[in-house]
Amino acid sequence: MKTLLATILMVVFSVGFHAQNRLETAKKTAAENKELILLNFSGSDWCVPCIKLHKNIIETEDFKKLQADHVILYLNADFPRNKKNQLSAELKKENAALADQYNPKGLFPYTLLLNADGKVLKTWEGLPSENALAFSNEIRSVKEN
Template structure:
């Protein structure tokens, strides 16, 4: 039965939010960390690979469902993927605070107040399982 529940949870798509203030509130309520990812979803090859290989992996999904509030700050370039003006401004404000160098992809692990605990420039250079274990380790040390 437990295996069935785990399988069911793993099949649920991850919920990536776009509202950072809402993510901070949820992180406080659920005692979780925030994973903020800066991406160029329609032009950045390493971003697309990271999403597919890392964020799409079963091991990440399972860990994230229990430990993280996910936020994606996307910067698409194609007209058909254009974000609303409000979302664009919000993402630009996040970039001004957390990604001044304009790295893509750029992933940060933050506490519920928005303090940076760990960050990764580019696609992780570790295996998926090693990277997920690293994220989980920070989450677990924060819960103590």
């Protein structure tokens, strides 16, 4: 009986704590690996600068090397509008909580570089003017300092 009650309580509490699960997991992993967290707010199917950011920076080899070299963990808080691209209710809730905490003005794209505690180290409003290599080098520079 105690095992059943404990299991039920764990399920109930895990549902309540899931709203920040990706960020909390990223913080833990970033702390363990001495990485930074890059959090990007995007509208993947309606925001033209967001689409360009992903195509010209996020999807490039220079950016992917940041992840492979354990410089950053990448989190995307997406807010698609098209019905076919809708996220699960759970992910929508999590992205909304991230927006409440880090993007209260509702800017798109909006990119933040965070330390493992979630402290904002740098922000980019809109599409960064740098190319992928310069953007990646800027992130590496912040990590080194």
